[in-house]
Amino acid sequence: MDSTNLIRRCQAGQAEAITDLILQHEKRVFRLALSILDDAESAGEVTQDVFVAAISGLDGYRGEAAFTTWLSGITINICRKRIRKRMARQRLVKALQSIFQVKSASIPNLENTTIKRETDAAVMAAINELREIHRLPILLYYYHDFSVTEIAQALDIPEGTVLSRLYTARERLRLTLDAELLSE
Amino acid sequence: MSELTHLQAKKFIQAAMHGLVSPIEQEALLIHLNGCVACRQYQSQMRALEGRLRHAMHARWDGQKPASVLTFDSLTSKMRLRSILKNFFNLATAGAALVTVVLLVVFAIQLLPAQEHQPVSEIAMTTEHPATPTPSAELMERYDLSPEAQLYVATALDIMESHSINRDIIEWPAFREEVYRRAYGARSSSDTYAAIRFALNRIEQNGYFVTPQTIAQENQLVELQPRSEIEGRLVGERIGYIQIPTTRYYDPEVYANAMQDRIRQVDGPQVCGWVVDLRGNTGGGIGPMLVGAGPILGEGMTAGFQYPDGSKAFWHYIDGELVFEDSGIFETALTYLKRPAYRLKHPDPSVAVLTDFGTAGAGEALVIAFKGKTGTRSFGQPTAGATVGSSTFMLSDGAQLVIITSYMIDSQGVVYNSTLRPDQLVWDLGQAGDQDPIIQAGVDWLLEQERCK
Numbered sequence: 001m002d003s004t005n006l007i008r009r010c011q012a013g014q015a016e017a018i019t020d021l022i023l024q025h026e027k028r029v030f031r032l033a034l035s036i037l038d039d040a041e042s043a044g045e046v047t048q049d050v051f052v053a054a055i056s057g058l059d060g061y062r063g064e065a066a067f068t069t070w071l072s073g074i075t076i077n078i079c080r081k082r083i084r085k086r087m088a089r090q091r092l093v094k095a096l097q098s099i100f101q102v103k104s105a106s107i108p109n110l111e112n113t114t115i116k117r118e119t120d121a122a123v124m125a126a127i128n129e130l131r132e133i134h135r136l137p138i139l140l141y142y143y144h145d146f147s148v149t150e151i152a153q154a155l156d157i158p159e160g161t162v163l164s165r166l167y168t169a170r171e172r173l174r175l176t177l178d179a180e181l182l183s184e
Numbered sequence: 185m186s187e188l189t190h191l192q193a194k195k196f197i198q199a200a201m202h203g204l205v206s207p208i209e210q211e212a213l214l215i216h217l218n219g220c221v222a223c224r225q226y227q228s229q230m231r232a233l234e235g236r237l238r239h240a241m242h243a244r245w246d247g248q249k250p251a252s253v254l255t256f257d258s259l260t261s262k263m264r265l266r267s268i269l270k271n272f273f274n275l276a277t278a279g280a281a282l283v284t285v286v287l288l289v290v291f292a293i294q295l296l297p298a299q300e301h302q303p304v305s306e307i308a309m310t311t312e313h314p315a316t317p318t319p320s321a322e323l324m325e326r327y328d329l330s331p332e333a334q335l336y337v338a339t340a341l342d343i344m345e346s347h348s349i350n351r352d353i354i355e356w357p358a359f360r361e362e363v364y365r366r367a368y369g370a371r372s373s374s375d376t377y378a379a380i381r382f383a384l385n386r387i388e389q390n391g392y393f394v395t396p397q398t399i400a401q402e403n404q405l406v407e408l409q410p411r412s413e414i415e416g417r418l419v420g421e422r423i424g425y426i427q428i429p430t431t432r433y434y435d436p437e438v439y440a441n442a443m444q445d446r447i448r449q450v451d452g453p454q455v456c457g458w459v460v461d462l463r464g465n466t467g468g469g470i471g472p473m474l475v476g477a478g479p480i481l482g483e484g485m486t487a488g489f490q491y492p493d494g495s496k497a498f499w500h501y502i503d504g505e506l507v508f509e510d511s512g513i514f515e516t517a518l519t520y521l522k523r524p525a526y527r528l529k530h531p532d533p534s535v536a537v538l539t540d541f542g543t544a545g546a547g548e549a550l551v552i553a554f555k556g557k558t559g560t561r562s563f564g565q566p567t568a569g570a571t572v573g574s575s576t577f578m579l580s581d582g583a584q585l586v587i588i589t590s591y592m593i594d595s596q597g598v599v600y601n602s603t604l605r606p607d608q609l610v611w612d613l614g615q616a617g618d619q620d621p622i623i624q625a626g627v628d629w630l631l632e633q634e635r636c637k
Binding site: 030031034035038040043053056057060062073077081119120123124127138139142143148155156157158163166167170173174177179181182 | 198199234365369379
């Protein structure tokens with residue numbers, strides 16, 4: 001079924017169509033949230049929130065951008081909110097630690113997952129060190145295979161800005177990573 | 185195409201990764217790579233980096249699955265719960281919300297006209313204040329917005345609708361709905377930033393939105409790098425060289441005075457022409473630049489702006505002051521100089537203006553000012569194309585909304601609304617000082633002019 005028809009049926013409130021829509025896009029949304037948050041549990045929760053927000057706001061979708069791009073924009077916004085909350089919580093825990101001198105509680109951490117390959121670990125660490133404005137275009141371009149135009153639409157920034165952020169991000173990654181890692 | 189610098193080669197290598205180089209640029213890149221080991225290594229590192237990035241991210245995330253399966257039921261129950269909570273909130277806190285709205289209106293009436301809509305750009309002229317927006321309970325409900333977020337978006341949209349150069353070609357009711365939809369669920373002003381950026385990108389190519397965090401970072405940068413020096417020297421014995429940088433790292437008065445002081449030091453009875461270097465001048469305040477360069481630019485009309493209704497306004501440099509003329513009426517006079525204005529030993533000289541891709545905004549206004557002057561020729565590369573006048577509006581949380589309100593015009597009234605091509609294209613091969621080929625091209629031309637023969 002083509003997505004325009006599916007979206008129209010969802011807008012009419014058909015439960016079956018909404019299920020189809022979820023099935024069609026769930027993996028993509030989860031994977032995008034996972035790559036931004038690097039935590040499967042949070043990504044699962046975000047996936048639910050994304051569909052709640054998307055279905056509630058479906059009437060406002062006018063098809064100016066592809067539906068997947070529109071959905072990606074919602075996913076990115078919800079992930080950003082969650083990152084802000086996570087950072088606030090980390091700051092709070094840090095403050096409490098300094099007051100009570102206790103060991104860290106278990107907070108989802110970008111470094112918690114075991115990474116077998118040292119090279120991949122070094123690359124992931126370098127990616128995680130990037131600022132969000134540079135990290136997101138890298139994730140969208142190299143992991144999610146978004147085009148520059150799609151990234152611009154999802155992040156609400158001009159295409160030229162996407163290119164300059166990719167340029168800066170690659171330069172920083174190149175400088176951060178050991179030259180040996182980048183020998184072909 | 186001339187030989188590339190290493191920096192240009194790097195940019196082309198990255199642009200090629202997106203298929204964004206022309207055949208001519210590709211050829212220039214190949215020529216450069218043939219003779220440059222470092223850039224070949226850079227290209228190879230970039231290729232390897234792309235492979236490493238893809239591999240690392242796929243290895244990290246491909247195998248992971250969501251903890252629970254998302255179903256229609258789980259989703260609808262979550263939506264129902266949200267709806268119940270929302271209704272509960274609406275009933276239980278209606279009174280409190282009403283009080284909040286009333287307080288916000290009072291706050292807006294007292295503060296907004298005085299602070300929030302005040303244009304702060306140095307380029308900006310007197311600007312009308314848009315009407316204070318009224319909080320809309322309907323919009324808050326429809327787009328799940330807090331009063332603060334709704335008022336914030338309304339303020340930004342009002343400013344755009346009142347001031348943007350493209351205000352007459354936008355279908356505002358539909359556009360406003362679209363922007364509110366993008367701000368769906370926003371609770372604070374920062375939650376609406378993406379929606380406001382979307383709005384700005386839709387209506388203007390050159391407008392931009394700066395968050396309070398970015399402003400704080402930039403202010404810190406300015407505090408860390410205060411500058412007071414302007415570069416100027418003699419090239420050979422008869423040509424004066426002056427660099428006109430962005431004003432961003434200077435106090436406006438310091439900038440204008442330092443520029444005139446440097447011109448005074450370089451000038452002499454033997455100087456027969458001037459090189460004005462605007463390369464890398466990314467803009468800033470037009471006032472200090474026009475006054476600083478005033479001795480070379482000469483007295484009279486310099487440059488101006490044309491508004492969407494066709495009316496024009498000009499800046500005049502008169503005896504060290506900048507006087508603003510709007511539709512034939514002379515109004516504001518800006519004074520930056522602490523000493524009497526300097527006058528060249530030989531007024532109205534021939535001028536070589538140097539530009540590149542980094543010349544933008546007020547930097548381009550200077551190029552336009554010199555274009556309207558006889559005995560001027562430009563050299564280098566095309567400019568950035570930000571030939572617009574802007575006004576900056578400060579919003580309630582300190583963010584700044586920069587709106588394009590006009591196009592630049594020269595003293596003859598010619599409108600410039602795109603990149604400015606130099607009269608003579610010259611590529612920079614990376615050498616420094618007097619050997620700079622763009623400076624040299626300007627000097628060679630000046631020495632051929634009547635005054636220097």
